Amino acid sequence: MLSKLNVIEQCDKFPYPTKEPDLYTAQLKSFYKFHVEGCPATLGWMLESTVRIIQWPENWKIDHDDKTVILAGTSVTERSARMMEVLQAERTRESFKVLKGWRNELFPVYGPEHELLLSIERAGSPLFGIMIYGVHMNAYIVEDGKIKYWVGQRSQNKQTYPGLLDNSVGGGIATGGAPLDTMVQESVDEAAFPEELLRQSLRPVGAVTYFDVRDERAGGETGLLQPECIYVYDILLPSGVIPKPADDEAEKFHLMDVDVLQTKLSEGKFKTNCGLVIVDFLIRHGIVTPENEKDYIEILARLHRHLEFPTGRSW
């Protein structure tokens, strides 16, 4: 049985400088820092094994003393093309298992002024350890004063976490996508919610941030770093509106009362990062309270981790 804090720990795995300062510093020293030329901010952390395997073309400066990987380029287009070139070449060489999950989807990398610096193929993002962004939705109804939550069940055909439980809707934010627009589109595509209803009733309610270290369940190489931000939305559905599987994301939807939701959570039935969004939902709706949850403060801090990288915004 997982506690709520265990649920968070399954996703937020990188050591905390506030808790294990020596371990944190030691791990940090082992990583290569990913930069783009002319920008002082570190954009991601790479494993030494990754840096050693990649056959770096010109325009990349690898410094094994400083442990830096610096991508040269004067524009977003140029940097993105050079990133694509490297990843395509490694995909052809079959050097990394994560690249077998090629998505043809571009993720943004932002600088310290929230400016877009480059785009990177989604499957390649954990090799560079950059921040990635998603949107997740909690769709719920209230019956006799009690909340019931629409849980998605992931298709058995999904590349990642097949068959596990999910939030009502969720997806990644590609380059150029604003959170709200992405959330609306995903909700139409995955659950057939009416767009007009979404535009009226979707409520942005925060974000969860955490620092994952990829394990077997994520597929591909283990130990890759993945700092992540999920923008969170709530929608209180009017009566008669129910989600319907509309693409190959969710196989079906289950309406669960909060006791069942918490049981499934403690049994580890949720995709790990969806569990974080559920815990955040249960706290904001007053179901998990300071009185019934001993780790309340620790959980809140770990749902909103302060990450070491610039965070995104370019819409």
Added chain:
Amino acid sequence: MLSKLNVIEQCDKFPYPTKEPDLYTAQLKSFYKFHVEGCPATLGWMLESTVRIIQWPENWKIDHDDKTVILAGTSVTERSARMMEVLQAERTRESFKVLKGWRNELFPVYGPEHELLLSIERAGSPLFGIMIYGVHMNAYIVEDGKIKYWVGQRSQNKQTYPGLLDNSVGGGIATGGAPLDTMVQESVDEAAFPEELLRQSLRPVGAVTYFDVRDERAGGETGLLQPECIYVYDILLPSGVIPKPADDEAEKFHLMDVDVLQTKLSEGKFKTNCGLVIVDFLIRHGIVTPENEKDYIEILARLHRHLEFPTGRSW
């Protein structure tokens, strides 16, 4: 004009290990660590100047090489009595300005298993740099689909931050007080809300945590460390229920729409930690969004800081 992030920065002042690792480490090295004998966890950070001024009786071990202050004692009662003895003596000696604000109110200090280790007079807590706890409430109504928020105005006679704007209700949690019970009691005492309504409709919605470094506005010595947790409650008031000043906390209450609320916030009219609770409220209610606030992710992380100390719970 203060941005929302500036509002947070006025309260959450201690450097971040994730952002300024060298400054963080340097500051840390300058502090004395407060411990109780037999417990490995650091409970607070003390300034060297504080440690040098206090005339330590027996039962306290001061190590100037390790920079530790260790309180001996085998029970909560014994440790609390020894803490009171030190603070009373320094109060009599008039060694610290903060002790002029003696409150006759005991604050709890917790260990790593959430167990109560000792109590400390509220006014003395910043000398030991321990975590302190409060409860704040957002009381609001919805008119024509728009939120209006009941802002308290602090009495001109208050010891701290006289005349500034406040959340609807707020107060510290004394030893033995559970958050919900404390919130109910404060709301009855300060705003004359009916207890039955509170018990039915108060909703715990999270907590904000931050790390303050005391400045002139707080009164007393500057530079003292004050890590803090505020449990946050929302209440949607039924029509006809309004707050009424009931003791010497709030002089009056103002019903503000969210635009006015944000203007007052940007003008620095709020007591600093009340500003954090307002920003958290505006995010949870979808008024501050990823699209209209460039620092959205940074703000959320800093409203939920991961602190270096055990956090409390003993009810």
